[in-house]
Amino acid sequence: MVHSDSDPPLLNHYGTLLCHSPQWDEPQTRVTMEECQLPLIDLCDLGSDDEMVRRACAAAICKASSEWGFFQVVNHGISSQLVDKMRSEQVKLFRAPFETKATSGLLNNSYRWGSPRATCPNQFSWSEAFHVPLTKVSDEACYGDFKSLREVMTCFAAAMSELSRLLAGILTENLGHWKQASISNICDETTCFLRLNHYPACPISPEIFGLVPHTDSDFLTILCQDQVGGLQLMKDSKWVTVKPSKDALIVNIGDLFQAWSNDVYKSVEHKVVSNATTDRYSIAYFLCPSYDSLIESFVKPSIYRRFTFREYREQVQEDVRKTGYKVGLPRFLLKGSEDLTTTTTESNTRLYIPSIAAKS
Numbered sequence: 621m622v623h624s625d626s627d628p629p630l631l632n633h634y635g636t637l638l639c640h641s642p643q644w645d646e647p648q649t650r651v652t653m654e655e656c657q658l659p660l661i662d663l664c665d666l667g668s669d670d671e672m673v674r675r676a677c678a679a680a681i682c683k684a685s686s687e688w689g690f691f692q693v694v695n696h697g698i699s700s701q702l703v704d705k706m707r708s709e710q711v712k713l714f715r716a717p718f719e720t721k722a723t724s725g726l727l728n729n730s731y732r733w734g735s736p737r738a739t740c741p742n743q744f745s746w747s748e749a750f751h752v753p754l755t756k757v758s759d760e761a762c763y764g765d766f767k768s769l770r771e772v773m774t775c776f777a778a779a780m781s782e783l784s785r786l787l788a789g790i791l792t793e794n795l796g797h798w799k800q801a802s803i804s805n806i807c808d809e810t811t812c813f814l815r816l817n818h819y820p821a822c823p824i825s826p827e828i829f830g831l832v833p834h835t836d837s838d839f840l841t842i843l844c845q846d847q848v849g850g851l852q853l854m855k856d857s858k859w860v861t862v863k864p865s866k867d868a869l870i871v872n873i874g875d876l877f878q879a880w881s882n883d884v885y886k887s888v889e890h891k892v893v894s895n896a897t898t899d900r901y902s903i904a905y906f907l908c909p910s911y912d913s914l915i916e917s918f919v920k921p922s923i924y925r926r927f928t929f930r931e932y933r934e935q936v937q938e939d940v941r942k943t944g945y946k947v948g949l950p951r952f953l954l955k956g957s958e959d960l961t962t963t964t965t966e967s968n969t970r971l972y973i974p975s976i977a978a979k980s
C-alpha cells in the first residue's frame with residue numbers, strides 16, 4: 621500500500637485491533653452480493669397537473685419508506701453540475717495532509733477517521749469523514765485554505781435541505797397527524813448535518829467495512845454517492861448491494877422517523893463494504909431536529925416511549941462507548957410493546973391512501 625500524507629493512519633490502528641483478534645488471520649474472499657434496484661421515484665410527478673399522478677408518486681414514496689426504508693429519486697432538482705462541483709471540491713478536501721484535516725479545526729473541527737472506540741475489527745470503519753453542522757456550512761472561518769469549497773457546500777446543503785423537507789412533508793402527511801406536528805417545524809437549518817465521506821481503497825481484506833453496519837440517528841438521510849458502489853442495506857434479513865445510478869439520490873428513513881411513525885416507516889440497517897482498488901466518496905444530508913425536540917408517535921398504543929433527540933444521541937454514544945455498538949431504538953421500547961413492533965412482510969404492508977394531493 622502506497623502511503624500518502626493525506627491518508628489517516630487506518631492501517632496501524634486496524635493492525636492493533638487485529639493483534640487482539642486472532643480469528644481474523646484467515647484470508648477472506650470477497651463474495652459477490654445480490655444487487656438490488658431500489659424503488660425508483662421520479663419527483664417530476666409531484667408537479668403533475670394530474671392529481672392522480674401526484675398522489676401515486678406520494679404513495680410510492682410512503683410505500684418504499686415502509687417496505688424498504690430506502691428509495692432513490694430522480695429529477696430531484698439538484699443539478700449534475702452542482703453535484704460534480706461538490707465532488708471535485710470533496711476530493712480536493714480529502715487530499716489535504718492528514719495533519720491539516722485532523723488538527724487545523726477545518727469545517728468546525730468535524731473531522732473523524734476510522735472508529736476511535738473500536739475494540740475489534742468488525743467495529744472498524746475504513747473511512748474518514750467531516751460531519752458538518754449546517755450552522756457552520758456558510759461560516760468563512762471554517763474553511764481555512766479551502767475558499768472555493770464554501771460556496772459549493774452552501775449551495776449543495778441548501779438544495780439537500782429543501783429536498784429533505786419536501787419528502788418529510790409527504791411522509792408526515794401520509795401518517796395523518798400532520799395537523800398536530802410537522803417535522804419541518806422541529807427541524808431547521810440549525811439542527812441538520814452534512815457528512816462528507818471518503819472511503820480510501822483498502823487492499824488488505826474484503827472483510828473490512830468502509831462503514832460499519834448502522835441505522836441513521838435522524839428523521840431521514842439524503843445520500844449522494846459516486847459510481848464506485850459499496851453501499852449495502854438489509855432487505856428480508858439479507859444484505860443486498862445498492863447499484864449506483866448516475867442521476868439518482870438515495871433517501872433512507874432514520875430512527876426518529878421510525879419512532880415518530882410508530883414503525884410505519886423503517887430505519888433500515890446499512891453499511892459500506894471496502895473496495896480493494898478504488899477510493900469512494902459520498903455525501904449524506906441528515907435531517908435532524910433540535911436536541912430538545914420530543915420524538916413521540918401520535919398513533920396509540922405507542923411502541924416507543926417519548927424521548928428527546930438529546931436523550932437519543934446520549935444513549936447511542938453511551939452504548940458505543942461501553943460496547944462498541946449502537947443499540948438505538950430498542951433502548952426506547954415501551955414495556956410490553958416488543959410484540960407490537962412490526963417486521964416488514966407483504967402481509968402487514970400498510971394500505972396507502974395518501975390523505976393529500978401532493979403539493980406540486
Ligand SMILES: C=C1C[C@]23C[C@@]1(O)CC[C@H]2[C@@]12CC[C@H](O)[C@@](C)(C(=O)O1)[C@H]2[C@@H]3C(=O)O
Nearest residue numbers: 751815832833834835836837936940945946
Ligand atoms: C448517520 C450516522 C449515524 C452514525 C454517525 C453517522 O453520521 C454515520 C455513521 C453512523 C455510525 C455508525 C457506527 C456507529 O453505530 C455510530 C454510533 C457511529 O459512530 O457512526 C453510528 C452513528 C450514530 O448512530 O450516531
Ligand SMILES: O=C(O)CCC(=O)C(=O)O
Nearest residue numbers: 815817845851892902904
Ligand atoms: O457512503 C454511503 O454510501 C453511506 C454513508 C452512511 O450510511 C452515513 O454516512 O450514515
Ligand SMILES: [Fe+2]
Nearest residue numbers: 834835836890
Ligand atoms: Fe448511514
